[in-house]
Amino acid sequence: MNFIDQPIAAQKRIALVAHDNRKASLIDWCLQHRSVLEQHQLLGTGTTGTQIEAATGMAVEKLFSGPMGGDQQLGARICQGEVDILVFFWDPFEPMPHDPDVKALLRIAAVWNIPVACNASSADMMIHSALMTRSFSRQVPDYQGYLAERKGEIVV
Numbered sequence: 001m002n003f004i005d006q007p008i009a010a011q012k013r014i015a016l017v018a019h020d021n022r023k024a025s026l027i028d029w030c031l032q033h034r035s036v037l038e039q040h041q042l043l044g045t046g047t048t049g050t051q052i053e054a055a056t057g058m059a060v061e062k063l064f065s066g067p068m069g070g071d072q073q074l075g076a077r078i079c080q081g082e083v084d085i086l087v088f089f090w091d092p093f094e095p096m097p098h099d100p101d102v103k104a105l106l107r108i109a110a111v112w113n114i115p116v117a118c119n120a121s122s123a124d125m126m127i128h129s130a131l132m133t134r135s136f137s138r139q140v141p142d143y144q145g146y147l148a149e150r151k152g153e154i155v156v
Helices: 020-032 046-056 070-079 099-111 120-127 143-150
Strands: 003-008 013-018 041-044 085-089 136-141
Touching: 013 020, 013 046, 013 070, 020 046, 020 085, 020 120, 041 046, 070 099, 085 099, 085 120
Parallel strands: 013 041, 013 085
Antiparallel strands: 003 136
16 A cells, blocks of 8 residues: 555644543543643544533534444544544443444554544643644555556456
C-alpha cells in the first residue's frame, strides 16, 4: 500500500467515546479541558455524546449508541476523513458485547493514522500538544492509487 499526505486543519474534529464504566471519567476530562475542546468540532456515539453535551453545555454531534452501530458509524467517518482525533475511554476490565465493533473501530483509526487516546493520560498529552492548535499533515493510505492498481484485475 502506498501512502499520501493528508492535512489536518487547525480546528480538529474530535470523536469522544466511552464505555459505560468510563463515561464519568470522560465527562470529567471534558469539563477539565472545556476551554480547548470548545474550539473544535465534537462528535460522539449516542449515549456518550448526550451525556457530555448535558454535563458541559458543549455541542456534540451524536451518532448511534455504540452497541447499536455507533462504533461502525464512527469508523465510516474516519474512513471518509471526517474525524481527526479519537478519544476513546474504554474499560479494560469489562467484557463488551460489541467487542468486535470496538476492535474494528480501533483498527480503522490505526489504518487511517488518526491520533487515539484510550485514557486520561494519553488524552492530556494529545490535547496539550502544540499540534492541537495548528494544521499538520499525516500519512494515509492512497486509496485512489489502490483502486487504480486494481482496475485491470479480472474479478471472478
